[in-house]
Amino acid sequence: MSLLRIKKPTTRKGKKILLAREPQLHEKVKNTLFIEGRKSSGDIKQALKDLYHIKKPLCKVLSRSNDITPFEDTSSLQYLAEKNDCTLFMFGSTSKKRPNNLILGRMFEHELLDMVELGIKEYKGLQDFKNDKIGTCVKPCLVFNGPKWGQTEEYRRLKSLFIDAFHRDTVQAIRLQGIEHVLSFTATDDNQIMLRSYKILLKKSGHKTPRIELTEIGPSIDFSIRRTKIASDDLYKLSRKQPKQLKVSKKKNITRDELGNTHGRVHVGKQNVTKVQTRKVVDGKQLVYTKPKFVVQVFSVRLRLRATRLGNGKRICESSTRKYDIPHTNSIFRVPTKSCVDTLQPSTLGKLSQEASSDLIRATSERGHSELINLQH
Structure with a gap:
């Protein structure tokens, strides 16, 4: 349960704030809360800064250290997430038992839904790559390499968690020059996940389609999966439920493919060719x-x-x-x-x-x- 007490609003502004916190038909973009634990190493601090640079301005940073143990008690974490209006969080800490620890999680109805603990084995920050960087508010392309992303439920939830964490506002169309950033997630056989960040360069090719080159710009992180805490199937299904107002009513003989193209089917009845009236030509004075x-x-x-x-x-x-x-x-x-x-x-x-x-x-x-x-x- 949330620690925030539910009070009846006494002012118009307070009522407006409470209505904005209620479930909406079209939810706003999810914000991410960056939290440092009681102890944090230099790699953890730099990793949180680099991930903040990729996520901004859809994020908030807590400057003070917080004595929180998410896998033992989630009440403090839920309180901070609800207070700062964030549904995603990244918690960094270090200890003798679990050095360079990064916890990635998300909330549903101000309660914990999924949480995965990742250990940083190797790290290279943005300052280690001496080349041009990308600007802010750039939508990254997410690439998931390896067959393990669809084999187990933990990897499927982790993939969904990465998509939620680096997703920005939804757009209807995008131009080719607007695709500048790629985030690659590679799952290996030894339960490691390699995160790589590339900048897309469009070069001249002599044709209409440009030649594409990738330049690594950082950060470069090698993760190892430590602990996971995923929601039950019923709760996960409830979190993905869409309201009836947003569901597209099914129309007969109209289908959509995976790319969003609309296909229609036309049923033609049996045609009696013998009754089709054709043009008859009058030959001279003969009456037809x-x-x-x-x-x-x-x-x-x-x-x-x-x-x-x-x-x-x-x-x-x-x-x-x-x-x-x-x-x-x-x-x-x-x-x-x-x-x-x-x-x-x-x-x-x-x-x-x-x-x-x-x-x-x-x-x-x-x-x-x-x-x-x-x-x-």
């Missing part, structure tokens, strides 16, 4: 007809001009009914396209009378109908 859309029905000696839409039978219009003398009522007549209706003589419609043919032509022209018309009984 298409499928009928309107039907003219003949009832005994009455000719009713009724225009209906095929399929659903919806009536569009209906002309006036007249009496005509039709010799054969069960006949089918073809009416040419609209372009030929005006010049068509009534006698060409077959056995209809002069008056019936004129009405049929006039009804066809008024409705703008240029398709095949059937006369059915």
Whole structure:
């Protein structure tokens, strides 16, 4: 439990501070707290300074020595982390039993989540490399070499801890000239971890893609893993849980790959090629007809001009009914396209009378109908 007492805010500023400490949908960048133990050697002090130079300004340094033993009692460490609003910490100390000791850890809900104790075997600081250094606020590229990073749970947690420790603010895009710093972590078979820091130099290559050179700028540290204290699987899963508001709703037929590219899937139904209407060319004076859309029905000696839409039978219009003398009522007549209706003589419609043919032509022209018309009984 935290040693800080929870008080009800009495001022607006105090309420604002407490609301800022509550869990947010978009958390701010994690700060790192640098702490020196009761005793610390020169290598430990210089290592903390060099790591502070890489992390700044996302860090805080406690100038005084602190008599803290994190693996025996974590209450003081949790108190300092919560008071300084830091979720990561680096604790350096030295003793006869554990010389040059560096403890790296992180918090969740102001309580200890993971903690790893590393021993420094060999160390070269920034001042040992006489070359140009990088500036502040440069996002480093993290490279993890060796198959051991994914073999055991301790190495997987340590890899995640290194990523949290050297991670900066999240950006959507980055330019090529902005990649200047590389941190390489190599895990060997004898349980050693070698940290190397390089500066990226872009040289001319005669092509569009530049030639890359790496220059070691320090610090160079060889670690050995001593003690670990990792969280349980349930607590670790709870710490990685994301709120529902940030989860992207799954959409059908849309997927994303590892690089963030969006891929869509389109389902095309079965196409009936036989019903596809293609363009028909008129050859000379020959009349070409298409499928009928309107039907003219003949009832005994009455000719009713009724225009209906095929399929659903919806009536569009209906002309006036007249009496005509039709010799054969069960006949089918073809009416040419609209372009030929005006010049068509009534006698060409077959056995209809002069008056019936004129009405049929006039009804066809008024409705703008240029398709095949059937006369059915």
